Amino acid sequence: MGLEPFSADDPIFSHESVLRDTYTPDDLVERDRELQEYQNALKPVIKGEDPKNIFLYGQTGVGKSIATEMILDRLDQDQQQYDYLDIKSLNILCKGLNSSYQVSVKLVNEFRPPGEKIPPTGYSPDAVLEMLWTHLTELDATHVLIVLDEIDSIGGNDDILYQLPRANSNGNVPPEETKIGVIGISNDFTFRDNLDARVKDSLAEEEIHFPPYDAPQLENILRQRAKKAFEDDVLSNDVIPLTAAFSGQESGSARQALKLLYKAGDLARSRDETTVVEDHVREAEPLVEAGKVEDELASLPTQSHLTLHAVLRLSEEDELPVKSNVIYQQYQQAAEAIDADVKTDRTIRDRLSQLSLKGFLDVDERNKGSQGGSYYLYDLDIREDVVRDILEDDDRMAPLYGSETRTLGSF
Ligand SMILES: Nc1ncnc2c1ncn2[C@@H]1O[C@H](COP(=O)(O)OP(=O)(O)OP(=O)(O)O)[C@@H](O)[C@H]1O
Ligand SMILES: [Mg+2]
Missing domain, CATH: 1.10.10.10 (Winged helix-like DNA-binding domain superfamily/Winged helix DNA-binding domain)
Known part of the structure; x- marks a missing residue:
């Protein structure tokens, strides 16, 4: 038969990108307690005081990164009404950075324009830290919040987690110039348990745990996204509960649940069907599981x-x-x-x-x-x-x- 013409007709999805990981939902549902704890931990900042360092942990796909993004956006809006504040934030994904040294280099380069970036090797660790302290001191802000997402990448090489939270108290960055707060995020429980006691003390002044979602919570998350992603009346009634039940049992991850729903819809579409039914979910499940192993291996x-x-x-x-x-x-x-x-x-x-x-x-x-x-x-x-x-x-x-x-x- 050969190639068929490409066609933009799609009876299943109205906006499929809403089901992708890169999409930012309007609200975070089912995370009220965590959001409240998180905002509470940031309260000193909005009052102009020294930030607390925060450590966020929980399994993969439970909303740690998205919650952080939303909270920092909100903080940015709300600070406008206070003249005494100028809070900046820096969000670093540490995935692929295998040492404190690499994290410091990445941080330094965040402050530097193209052409003045430093290379990933070649300086002594102390020299890179010195550069970082200078940039932070000279930064035109009252506060800087440094998010180190997926911080477990650095493994046992965690010196930066000792240095950064103490930069103010050790006199490396005078607090009257810039007050520093660190937000560390990890989905690796061994990493959290193995943190050096002195690191734990300074980094985890506030610990916030994001537990896995249960099936009813996943149902709500899926409904919120499905409303926008699918055409009206395309999903049969049992599709969302079944998807939520599978993912609730398997991982408690919203990412996994969204992937499964997306795959089920995609299977229906690829067969020119006009509704998504339970069987599509059952068929999609092993496919998504296999992909999960690959993602985990790659990371x-x-x-x-x-x-x-x-x-x-x-x-x-x-x-x-x-x-x-x-x-x-x-x-x-x-x-x-x-x-x-x-x-x-x-x-x-x-x-x-x-x-x-x-x-x-x-x-x-x-x-x-x-x-x-x-x-x-x-x-x-x-x-x-x-x-x-x-x-x-x-x-x-x-x-x-x-x-x-x-x-x-x-x-
Ligand atoms: N409560 C929620 N409401 C709506 N969407 C959610 C919710 N929690 C998670 N999601 C969605 O699930 C996906 C995964 O969330 P997120 O990236 O924040 O997970 P994470 O906890 O940072 O995982 P990892 O440890 O793998 O980085 C995103 O697409 C996010 O939009
Ligand atoms: Mg994340």
């Missing part, structure tokens, strides 16, 4: 990607299952090949257990026999091609997958 930090790469190599050579020391040798070579920090085998064992917890690896405990004690054997628990596709797409990993390394053979 892992470089050190986890290196660890997975090591396991993948062993899997390709039919060596699995293996003990962690074998994985560690492969890991070391890979880390050196891409010029990354080579972590200790203890750190890599932690990564392996995190990857197992997330369901990417399979781990089997074996007894050593007469000497007592036990050890672990690791295997890959997802398809090789899925892992390979993701690692190939990570720029940091390119030297391991680019054509040059192929001609050198595997190491």
Whole structure:
């Protein structure tokens, strides 16, 4: 049959972009308590006083980033009526930034025009911090709120989380010049639990937890978006409750629920049907789940990607299952090949257990026999091609997958 003409006719969606992650809803439903706590934590700022540092945590897709965006917009509007205030905010997505150093560089560059940006390497950490203090001091504002979203990317390298919240009290940035407040956001509970006590003290003056949504809450969120996204009378009655029930059980994530509803609508449209029914949701569910695994894999930090790469190599050579020391040798070579920090085998064992917890690896405990004690054997628990596709797409990993390394053979 070949190609059909493109057609803009769409009996299903009126504004499908409303279901995308990039869309900003008019209101945040089902988050009144969290929004109130959040606004309350920012109360000192609007009174012109020193900000409290805030730490926001909760699983993925529960509204942490969107709530922050809305609150800061509102603060920006409301401050106009107070002459004594000039609050600025800086929102940094830390995804892909693997150390405090990289976060500091990114912050410094936020203040610099094109042409004066500093490169990602080459300065000492202290020099970069000095630049940051100068920019913050010279900033023409009474307050600056620095949002570090997805802060877990920096892993154990969390010096910036110590330095920034204390910049005023340590005299690095005089508070009479600029008062600094830090808002850290994370969906990684291990990161929160492992924060150094001195970091926790200063960063988490106020902790706000965003719990997962239950099915009735997801229903309300979906209804709000569906009204705008779909044509009238396209959704059969059970579609939203079923979508909410699936996502409520699975993850409690609004992002996941919206994806599922979008996919169900898309399946109906691709078949030239004029209504979305329960079966579309059931069919969409495994498709969205598979996509979630890929997203999760892609968002892992470089050190986890290196660890997975090591396991993948062993899997390709039919060596699995293996003990962690074998994985560690492969890991070391890979880390050196891409010029990354080579972590200790203890750190890599932690990564392996995190990857197992997330369901990417399979781990089997074996007894050593007469000497007592036990050890672990690791295997890959997802398809090789899925892992390979993701690692190939990570720029940091390119030297391991680019054509040059192929001609050198595997190491
Ligand atoms: N209460 C809500 N009402 C309407 N939409 C919501 C609500 N909560 C979340 N969403 C939507 O769900 C999606 C995910 O929200 P958001 O990006 O804020 O999640 P997050 O908690 O920051 O997740 P992550 O930890 O993965 O960054 C967005 O599209 C957002 O608009
Ligand atoms: Mg977020």
